[in-house]
Amino acid sequence: MEFACEEDPVIRVEAFTPGKNVSGIGIPWGVQHIRAPEAWSRTTGYRVNVGVIDTGVDFSHPDLKHSVEQGINVLHRTYLPQDDNGHGTHIAGTIAAANSLRGMIGVAPRARIHPVKAFDYDGTAYVSDIILGIDWCVRNRMDVVNMSFGMKQRSRSLLQAVDNAYHAGVLIIASSGNDGLRDDIDYPARYGQTIAVGATNREGKVASFTNRSEHIDIYAPGDKIVSAWLRGRHREMSGTSMATSHVSGAVALLLALKPGLSPHLIKSILKESAVPLKKGKALRTAGELDVMRMLKAAEKMGGR
Template sequence: MKTNEVKLIPIVQLEQSEENRSSSVMEIGAEYKWKKGYTGKRVVVAVIDTGCAINHPDIKRNIIGGYNFTEEYGGDITIFEDTNGHGTHVAGIIAGSKNGSGIVGVAPDAKLLILKALNQYGSGSINSVVEAIHYAIDWKGPMNEKVRVISLSLGTKTPDPNLHAAIKRAVAHNILVVAASGNDGDGDTKTNEYRYPGAFEEVIEVGSINKDNNISIFSNTNEFVDLYAPGEKIYSSYLNNSYATLTGTSMATPHVSGAIALLIEEYEKLLKKELNEMEIFQ
């Protein structure tokens, strides 16, 4: 990998059938929050990834905006369609809408800001990711909405100072940054494997667990991992209005991003104030 390049956290498994459809959204207790009336309403999550299939029936109503930071589509900044599938899968886990068919995300009424920083091969420059983070910080929606969560299912093995500075700026602007720990694990939780931005202290770093609540053998472990979430055989939206089952810490990360959207809605309603980054995470 080039030193100025960032890649998707590698996908371990891809299945196009519904035979291994995951109930991971229910496993993390999302339905309990839905029954209380919390579905992520008015919370914007920025997804920095390969883009999104913007007309997918389970996602389209929740996309509030987007931007293309890659050279794909001739560099047209207004076209942020997914050319890989990864970003669409992640978006569905976060905010697949309740429409009576397909999949439902953790926060089915959250809004998605789609920031395409990676190409069809799942790679892109760190500069593109940094630009996308700054864009998310400065973005304002049509009703003056702002980004509350940035979800990053990507990583590089080399820490980059510009990437770290962008993360710090996001946190200073009351945005929680959630990132995958990586899939370089060796099955030994006593050894450390690092991917960035996940391993930056300011980031909520997410590892993967299986259906038995055991840490996935591939999941990176280190002292900065904050949470583990379902990451094996996760069923979600994909290209061409289809669905797929993927495995990896890339899939665990959006479970946490969606869960944070639910908590922001709930506790800001209960406390009648905007929570800061530390209040939300603690």
């Protein structure tokens, strides 16, 4: 019996700018912009499990200590998934930071972050390690998986892992890439079983760096986003990575109110409730994330 071999390509986290350290106080503009605070009287993402396949998380960060679970380090199984890059900590902060006194608050401050370290200190990973991370998320019953990374080439084995997650009821949210392309987005966001995310700026316009095509499902804030960083700090960064983490947090808010929604239904709710984009440079098939409209659309669709 012959087996077809497939190369194991390198995949990169999706940050467009290296970023700069800032003082991160209160509710970042992106969290405000998607109207997450208006939903907190009804839902804070309580006990929704979010797998973050990335560079790990800074376990000692004061904004994250109430939100982070043990997770897994697929590169070194006996070690904690401690972040040695910063990207994963930034993503986790936007999703579920919860430190109103001195730090910042994320979109879903009572969601549970499960860091899955598949990326090295330089922000690169092999597809085989991503697949291990996705499989871990499925086995450990994550509700949502944030994948703020991308690559240009297709991978049959990555598609198979994404498909397995989809059929297991685990929603994968992925970034479109930062090359400013007009008719192309990165994998795995390009797979129909994921939620593909593009980035907007403060004006609600599509960010110049974001890849876009008819494959995009939703846009969210990704320009000059302040979030948690290594050693208890905060950093401003831009990229479709940052947009993706806003959507993961929003879905956590939704699932805390309506557990058990299928990935297909969540995608429909997000697309149905999106705010039309300004100055339609982007294709009109996708709009911008709005948490309150999302929750209203979910109510309208009824039931679980």
